[in-house]
Structure formats: C-alpha cells, structure tokens
Amino acid sequence: MNFPPLATSFTLELPAWVADEIADVPDALPTVEERVALVNRLADRNWREGNGGPFAALVAERDTGRIVSVGVNVVLSTGISSGHAEVTALGLAQARLGAWDLGGDGLPAHELVVNWRPCVQCYGAAMWSGITSLVLAGHGPECEEITTFDEGPMIETWPEAFEGRGISVTRNVAKAEAIAVFEAYRASVDSGAVTVYNARAAE
Known part of the structure; x- marks a missing residue:
C-alpha cells in the first residue's frame, strides 16, 4: 500500500457562507444577549450547510463588545476532529491579534461566547487561551440528550x-433558543439527513 507523504500543515478555515451571514452584523455587539443571539444564529446555519455540528462561538472584547472573531464547527468540512467552534474562534482571534495569549499585556479583556458549554476538548482550549470571561447560551445534559x-x-x-x-x-x-437549534438538528439526524460524527463512545 502506497502512503502519501507526511503532512506538514493543516487548516481550519471558516466556510464562505459565514461572511455573508455576518455582513449585517455591527462591528460591536454591546450586550451578551446580542452576542449569544449571533452564535445561536450561526450554529443553526452551520449544521444546515453541512460543515459540522450545530455549534458556533465568537470572541469579543468583553467591555466594548467589539467582535474579534467568529467560529463554527468545521469537523465535517475539513476532516479535522479538533475543528470545533471554540477552537476555530479562539485560533482566528489569536491569528488576528498576533497573540497566543488573549489576556496578554496591552490587550483588552476578551470574552468567549458559545451556544453551549464547551466539550472536554474545548474546555482546555478555552482555559489556556487567555480569555477573561465565558458566556454560554446553555449548559447541562440537553446537548448530549x-x-x-x-x-x-x-x-x-x-x-x-x-x-x-x-x-x-x-x-x-x-x-x-439554543435548545431549539439542537431540536431542529435532531430531527434531521433522525431522518438520516445529517451525520453525527462521534468517534468511539465510552463502554
């Protein structure tokens, strides 16, 4: 069997539709309610576009609401299992600011906004990113259920x-509103229209 040469890079890139979806969004969203409304909106479109699960996130300046980045789950469109919404949003914010630490000297306080509590992978990604606040539409068992x-x-x-x-x-x-997105997604799962990309579940 012939194997391809070793890969030396990989890319997590936002789908093209995101730019159109946020074209009408102001540069700053002053309230957490506005920020969460945007991630719920992006999460709903993301699964419908086939990029990945019904998840979205954004990074904003905590005090001004200035949007630094947005992210959606791109696992299916990239084939990269770590391409979760939080990882995408945090990475794009760090790339834009040229800083691995979003809480570093000279930077404003940054906030991560997500449409549900981070998974175990994104828990670590969020914790080490330098954010100073985390805003969630929801948490608890509803996402998995x-x-x-x-x-x-x-x-x-x-x-x-x-x-x-x-x-x-x-x-x-x-x-x-976050749960309503999940319920719409589940209806498509049950109909066989979308793929749930779990790896191997615990026994």
Whole structure:
C-alpha cells in the first residue's frame, strides 16, 4: 500500500457562507444577549450547510463588545476532529491579534461566547487561551440528550475551575433558543439527513 507523504500543515478555515451571514452584523455587539443571539444564529446555519455540528462561538472584547472573531464547527468540512467552534474562534482571534495569549499585556479583556458549554476538548482550549470571561447560551445534559453528541468526561466543577483562573462564567443566556437549534438538528439526524460524527463512545 502506497502512503502519501507526511503532512506538514493543516487548516481550519471558516466556510464562505459565514461572511455573508455576518455582513449585517455591527462591528460591536454591546450586550451578551446580542452576542449569544449571533452564535445561536450561526450554529443553526452551520449544521444546515453541512460543515459540522450545530455549534458556533465568537470572541469579543468583553467591555466594548467589539467582535474579534467568529467560529463554527468545521469537523465535517475539513476532516479535522479538533475543528470545533471554540477552537476555530479562539485560533482566528489569536491569528488576528498576533497573540497566543488573549489576556496578554496591552490587550483588552476578551470574552468567549458559545451556544453551549464547551466539550472536554474545548474546555482546555478555552482555559489556556487567555480569555477573561465565558458566556454560554446553555449548559447541562440537553446537548448530549438531544443531539446525541458525546461531549466527553467533563468534571462537575468546571465553572469553579474557570473562576479559579480568573475567567468569569455566565450561563443560560437565550438557552431556549439554543435548545431549539439542537431540536431542529435532531430531527434531521433522525431522518438520516445529517451525520453525527462521534468517534468511539465510552463502554
């Protein structure tokens, strides 16, 4: 069997439709409600476009609401399992600012906004990114129960772990709207129209 040469790079790139979807969005969204509404909107379109799961995120300047980056789940469109919305949004923010630490000297405080509690992978990505606040549309078992995604073995004290590192956590902003996105997604899963890309579940 002939193997291709070793890869030396990979790319997590936003799908082209994202630019059109945010064309009418102001440069700054002053309230967390506005920021969460945008991630719910992006999450809903993302699965319908076939890029990945019903998940989206954004990074904003915490105090001004200036949008630094947006991200959606691109696992299916890229074939990269780590291409989750939080990873995409954080990476694009760091690339734009030229800084691996979003809480570094000379930078404003940055906030990560997500349409659900991060999975076990994105928990670490968010924690080490330098953000100072995390805003979630929802948290709890509904994501896994409705979408059938395996979010991994998260610790029960995850909010305290963020808070202990100076990252404030705000939960349940437009939770009903986030759940409605999951329910629409699940209907398509049940009809066989979309793929749930879980790897191997725990036994």
